[in-house]
Amino acid sequence: MKNEKGLTLADTAAEILLKNGAETRRVETTADMILSSLGYVSHTFATPTTVIISIEDGSGKLNTAIRRVHFRLINLSKVDMVNSFSRDFCKGNIGLDDGIKYLNEVNKKEKYKPLFRILGGCLGASMFTLLFGGTWTDFLPTCLIAFITLSVLEIIAKYQISDFLNNLIGSMIITVFALLFTYLGFGVSLNKIIIGSIMLLVPGVAITNGARDFMYGDLLSGTARTAEAVMTAIAIAAGVGVTLQAWFYIRGI
């Protein structure tokens, strides 16, 4: 029974890390550290969509568990919580049952309210517009576009449709409103507004984590994450491209 509980604990910790944007190396070492503090020999294999952990106890009995991860997002506070938890656990301060209970709580937690996150996105996007050389007249339109896009995506997220479609819709909304606003004279530079807003969708974390995985030698995760980043980039590009093309066609440019 202890084997199963230890395995559940390590698996839950690994799953939370993987779901919330930690790199593969961190997922694997965290699970291994937890299990070795319990006295097991463990083998962990993580990709962006699965965690497989196999443990061997003193009597030579083997246990294996697999967790499947379907949706990933970035929630750094959960990564932080699991990280400090695993440190405490390895010191032996926390029991097995309490640990599992704590991790399940962490898994359910939502750190910031959606509205606060949306406003954060607005701030981020509009500052980008300025950073890329936009003027203060572009600030407000970008803010507004970011607000609309993130609200729509927040609503869509409830239906758990694929990431590709999500990004496609997001980038189309951004482009449509950017074109509309500049056409109406609200905001000057179309390019700067679009660039600032699509930073919300650009897979920066996937790109960097993918390249990091490669350099650590986690080839499978590296490939998967890079493919994810490329797919996202294609979705964004398609959304922006199609909308621009349609606009040029309608206006006859």
Next chain:
Amino acid sequence: MLSFIYSFFSVIGFGIVFNLPIKLLPAAALSGAIGQAGYDIVMHYFNSPTTATVVSAVIIGLLGEIMARLYKKPATLFVIPGIIPLVPGSYIYQAMLSLVQGNMKSAGQYGLLTVFLSIGIAAGLMAVTTFWNIFFGSHKK
């Protein structure tokens, strides 16, 4: 100087999107902004986006490791929001725009630049993490 302030606040914004704990926001934003300043300086003297990105990624990685020590948190928490200003979003857009306008040559140029820059970010971060672990050995106990 202005870009320092802009990137500071954009990192704060993205930190909120990524659910970074509020206590850590200023630290992450500071490292992002200093990285951006490094980018601007290199850009000014060498005019090469790739070099500037690598230098900037190294700065952000280093600051991330230092802050990780100060706050006793994993470095990823500071690095992920910090590198957001470096992500070549504008080049992805430019590449797409050229593609739509049928300008294959500049589309390829921007596309390739995007690839270089993302490898540059990762290489800079990796270099710092690797050497930091060799010299300060944070995982040995």
